[in-house]
Amino acid sequence: MIIAERKPIKRILQMIEPFERIAVIGCRGCVAICSAGGDREVEILAAALRLARKRQGRPLKTVEDTFVRQCDPEYLTPLGELKEKVEAVVSLACGVGVNLAADLFPDLKIYPGVDTSFYGANPALGEWEEKCRGCGDCIIDFTGGLCPIARCAKNLLNGPCGGSQNGKCEIRPEVPCVWHQIYERLKARGELEKLSQIFPAKNWIPAGHGGPRERKRPDLQMNSQK
Amino acid sequence: MSNEKYRSHLERVLREGHFAVTCEIGPPKSADGDVVRQKARLIRGFVDAANITDCQTAIVRMSSIASGVLVMQEGVEPVIQMTCRDRNRIAIQADLLGAAALGIKNLLCLTGDHQKFGNHPEAKGVFDLDSIQLLDMVRRMRDEKRFQCGEEIKGKTVEFFLGAAANPFADPFEFRVHRLAKKVAAGAQFIQTQIVYNLERFRKFMEMARDLGLTEKVYILAGITPPKSFGMARYMKYFVPGLDVPDEILKRLKDAKDKREEGIQIAVEIIEQVREIPGIAGVHIMAIEWEEAVPEIVKRAGLHPRPLAEEVKVEVPRPAPEIIPERPEVEEEVPEAPPKVEVPAEALKEIFGSLRSSMEALRDGINLLHEGLASLERALLGGPAERPVPPEIKPEERPVVKPEAPAVSKEEEERAQKVADLLSAAKAAREAGELAKAEALYRQVLELEAENEIAKSALAEIEKERLVEELLKEAEKKLKEEDLDGAEAAYQKVLELYPQKTEAVKGLEKVKELKAARAEKKPEEEKPAVEERPAAEVKAPEVADILVFAELSKEYRPVSERAAGIPEDVYKEPGTAYIREVTIGEGEKAITIGGTNVLPFHLFEGEMKNPPHVAMEVLDVKPEDWPEALAKYFADVFDDPGAWAKKCVEVYGAEAINVYLVGTDPNFLDLGPEHAAKVVEKVAKAVDVPLVIWGSGSAEKDVEVLREVANVLGAKNVMIGPVVDTNHRALGATAMGYGYSLIASSPIDVNLAKQLNILLENVGVPLDKIAMDPSVGALGYGLEYTYSVMERIRLAALYAQDEKLQVPFVINVGREVWKTKEAGLPSDDMLGDQEVRGIALEAITALALLLAGGDFLIMRHPKAIEVTKRVIDGLMAQ
Incomplete structure (x- = not known):
């Protein structure tokens, strides 16, 4: 899922500084699951903002709601009505949701309430780890299912580098060296020959270096008679 | 002599077998190009080629x-x-x-x-290619005349002799040589290795x-670094991953009078040793910010003069006119009187950038380990383990070795030597199993260098080992005493520390066997302890051994x-x-309740001048409805209220006593005021x-009873009640x-509570002589209603300036709880043990x-009180 983290309250206060009525809108997708932008976080953030503004002597009115998703236009329709009631919206969705809302409602002032961090897994309560970078050209069939693009500090395709020590990366002592893990895994499977070939230089276009990425499925598109 | 067949002088030297x-x-x-x-002038004539680093350790330098x-x-x-x-x-x-x-x-890929290790850690790391892909790309540019994209290079292309690096000391070790093979396959013609100290590896x-045939395909140059000082060598040993000095x-180095001389000698010896290794084609000397050492090392290693030196032909497209490649007589002078190269003082500092960050990483790791161990010890020993408190260390004193200060003072040098001595002695002691000796030695190290990570981590390890030893001993003892559960717990604790400890694994198996055997023999003996106890002990049983609760952590993590x-x-x-403060009692034993300006235990935003207190209850008559538990x-x-109160205070540590005059209740025994007075x-x-003197709750009778009590008691600082509107x-x-x-005392209502306080004030009772009993319900008997009324009263008092409600709460918990049906039902499978249940309620x-x-609680069961007080202590910690 997409992992996000609430922005510092001070930053959000700056964004909404001119307004007296705002909406705080969460998303029940990824950001709810990673405890950054679901119902609970909406409530906490709205309360914190109100309190802070009350302190400043400029009370703030908030409307709170959490949508099923913010990355689908159909779930964003309530924003149309909301923009009559409030001056601005702080969205706790990931950057996708904020962008889509901004696309759909050009005259709505919408601000990000979270920093969208990475695609990650939730190995334990309160912990999230990056596992994929969405590079658009998956090669983890060669690496025992472990991604060196997301999990190696130098995104090496022919690792491990000389900074691999006792299975750890030199970057931070708690970070495992993913190339060490790949080596151990393939060794255990008797597939070390996969590492003897040289991975060629990577095509970074699918990773987004070719401009914004999009995907189309004509068979699923409406009005796709042609 | 034609150089045409070689791309560079270095290639020629290697291919001709030098x-x-x-x-x-x-x-x-x-x-500053100078x-x-x-x-370059310093080393000219002493090397076949010189590497020029490319922003080494990610620090910006001239290209x-x-x-x-x-x-x-x-x-x-x-x-390059x-x-x-x-x-x-x-x-x-x-x-x-x-x-x-x-x-x-020449090009080294x-x-x-x-970038994290350099001076721009926030830079975007490119890593479009890796070293192997880089080699592959350059090889194809050269040999196939094609750019990486496949497009042809028309006209001249690059003609590099291609090199790569290898780190035999990184992990996974077995794969290192295969990665080297990949580099060779990608185009590497020569290899320069990481610094070699660990010759065995x-x-x-x-x-x-050699087994992979790589030495036939590539020239391997061993990395050599002369240790410049004892400090530097020690630093590399302990803080640079993979550099096993x-x-x-x-x-x-420690013993040497002239450290630099010794460093050079060491480098020379390593060169001599690596020369003996089949497949080594040369050495790559990395004299870190000590280039002047290179000529000396080369000479002493017998590698001077360089072969083909006169052949070095450096073709510069716009040749500088005065370049004359060889001037042997000048070169001879160089080692004698090395030109005073102004090495910028800062330079050394940056060279060590990466070393230092490695060290910091290591330190972070060790700190984590420390914290982990400390909490483990706390968890196991039920209290903070004793450990030497490292004195506050100022940041500038932190690093053990200060690589940026090459001129180490004499005292520091001596101290460093002493530390090293102690460390090696300690290590030896530890390996010999003499833990106490090792521990003492490590502690000495810490006295000299409070931040010494080796000593700290070793001490933590030793402590852990010792704990394990003790646990194992205890487990064996318990096993002998046939206390299987005890033994099992001890073994499990060992396994938590060392998951693979064989003694513990075996011990656990044994416990399992014995348990199985025991279960077969006499299953009815399974829980003798609990059931026998109440019967066996007519007198007060030990409260401590039922429901043992772990100590709450008193470590406070600030809300911020x-x-x-x-x-x-x-x-x-x-x-x-x-909330007003009300004091009862006299002298040292007096207690004060109230005095808070925040919601309970919100110590981060205000203060609670007094912790909540707990009184124990004594009855004027023998209670009839108290459960056995x-x-x-x-x-x-029971027969003597005086002895009862004394027991509460002396045995159970009561900080106050509530005398409940239930016997005077007209609907119960209807005993007279004199009885009450005598009891009090x-x-x-x-x-x-x-x-605290608590009447029966009959408004009329209480007036009589409490008057009589007052007559007997006289002017003492006690608290009496309950006062209701009819007898106020x-x-x-x-x-x-x-x-x-x-x-x-008011019937569970904010307004009635307030009204009673006003009435009392009207008759002249000051607010700081009043405590409120809001009427409470036990768990399952209206607790939530009580809670909400109390909460509203408190919010009104603290946040709505409702002066009349700014008085503390007195809460009679015990009476409400122990009269419930659930507290009195016998032990059974569904509701569990009667006593545990009652305590929990x-x-x-x-x-x-x-x-x-609640500011002042009145309770009954000693264990419930103990638990409550512990929680109060925990919540009051900050």
Whole structure:
């Protein structure tokens, strides 16, 4: 899922500084699951903002709601009505949701309430780890299912580098060296020959270096008679 | 002699079978080309080529290619280094075309140190390619005349002799040589290795390389670094991953009078040893910011003069006219009187950038380990383990070795030597199993260097080992005593520390077997302890051994830390007024309740001047409805309220006593005021803790009873009650007359509570002599209603300036809980043990009402009180 983290309250206060009525809108997708932008976080953030503004002597009115998703236009329709009631919206969705809302409602002032961090897994309560970078050209069939693009500090395709020590990366002592893990895994499977070939230089276009990425499925598109 | 068949001088030296010597030149952090030139002059004639680093350790420096041109102008052949960190494939190819055009002949392809270690850690790391892909790309540019994209290079292309690095000391070790093979396959013609100190591992690496036939395909140059000082060597040993500097080398440096001389000697010896390893084609000397050592090392290693030195032909497209490649007579002078190279003082500092960050990483790791161990010890030993408290260390004193200060003072040097001595002695002791001795030695180290990570981590390890030893002993003892559960617990604790500890694994198996055997023999003996106890002990059973609760952590983590970046003024909201303080009792034993301006235990936003207190209850008559689980603690004193109170205070540590005059209840025994007075008198004589006198709750009778009590008691600072609206005048007068505090009792309602306080004030009772009893319900009997009323009263008092409600709460928990049906039902499978159940009911009710604002609780069961007090202690910690 997409992992996000609430922005510092001070930053959000700056964004909404001119307004007296705002909406705080969460998303029940990824950001709810990673405890950054679901119902609970909406409530906490709205309360914190109100309190802070009350302190400043400029009370703030908030409307709170959490949508099923913010990355689908159909779930964003309530924003149309909301923009009559409030001056601005702080969205706790990931950057996708904020962008889509901004696309759909050009005259709505919408601000990000979270920093969208990475695609990650939730190995334990309160912990999230990056596992994929969405590079658009998956090669983890060669690496025992472990991604060196997301999990190696130098995104090496022919690792491990000389900074691999006792299975750890030199970057931070708690970070495992993913190339060490790949080596151990393939060794255990008797597939070390996969590492003897040289991975060629990577095509970074699918990773987004070719401009914004999009995907189309004509068979699923409406009005796709042609 | 034609050079045509060789791409560079270095290639020629190697291919003609000479033992090659290269060294390293670090460009300056400035545009001062003279620094590079001077360094080049220093080593000219002593090496076959000199590497020019490419922003080594990710610190911005003059570019490798530009520096390389300057080096060429001084008659030294450069090896340009190119990393993947800072350039994508476009920039790399462009720069390499330029380098070739400028006459550069050798190229070392590296992935590059991560930007995190340099002076721009926030930079975007490019890593479009890795070192192997870089080699592959350059090889194809050269051999196939194609750019990486496949497009043909028309006209001249690059003609580099291609090199790569290898680190035989990184992990996974077995794969290192295979990665080397990949580099060779990608195009590497020569390899320069990481610094070799651990010859054993290096020999093994070379053996594997030979087995793969790599030494036939590539020239391997062993990395050599002369240790400049004892400090530097020790630093490398302990803080640079993979650099295993043998103790012998450390010792030699330590003992040496002239450290630099010894360092050079060590380098020479390593060169001599690596020369013996089949497949080694040369050495790469990395004299870190000590280029002047290179000529001396080369000479002493018998590698001077360099073969083909006169052949060095550095082709600079626009040749500097005065370049004359060889001037032997000048070179001879160099080692005698090495020119005073102004090495910028800062330079050394940056060279160690990466070393230092490695060290910091290591330190972080060790700190984590410490914390982990400390909490483990706390968990296991039930209290903070004793450990030497490292003195506050100022940041500037932190690093053990200060690489940036090459002139180490004599004292420091001596201290460092002493530390090293102690460390090796300690290590030896530890290996010999003499833990105490090792521990003492490590502690001495810490005295000298409080931040010494080796000593600290070793001490933590030793402590752990010792704990394990003790646990194992204990387990064996318990096993002998046939205390299987005890033994099992001890073994499991060992396994938590060392998951693989064989003794513990075996021990657990044994426990399992014995348990199985026992279960077969006499299953009915399974839980003798619990059931026998109450019967066996007529007198008060030990409270301590039922329901043992772990100590609450008293370690306070400030809310600001936990509130993850929420500014304080957002969540802090202290009340606008204080709850009044009411004091009862006299002298040292007096207690004060109230005095808070925040919701209970919100210590982060205000203060609670007094912790909540707990009184124990004594009855005027023998209780008839007390369940056995409660009665057994007091059965021996039921007949004597004085003895009962004394027991509460002396055995169970009661800080106050509530005398409940239930016997005077007209609907119960209807005993007269004299009885009550006698009881109170006895109690007052028996104990010196503060007293609360609680009538039967019959408004009329209580007036009589409490008057009589007051007559006997006289002017003592006690609290009496309950006062209700119908008797507030009479009791108010009594209280004022004798200076007593009052318990204003109202039926679970905010307004009624307030009204009673106003009535009392009207008759002249000051608010600081009043405590409120809001009427409470036990868990399952209206607790939530009580909670909400209390909470509303407290909010009105603190945040709505409702002065009349700014008085503390007195909560009679015990009475409500122990009269419930559930507290009295016998033990059974569904509801469990009667006593545990009762304790839980009372403690949970108490805790809930503490959180609602309870300031003064009256309770009954000693264990429930113990639990409640512990929680109070825990919540009051900050």
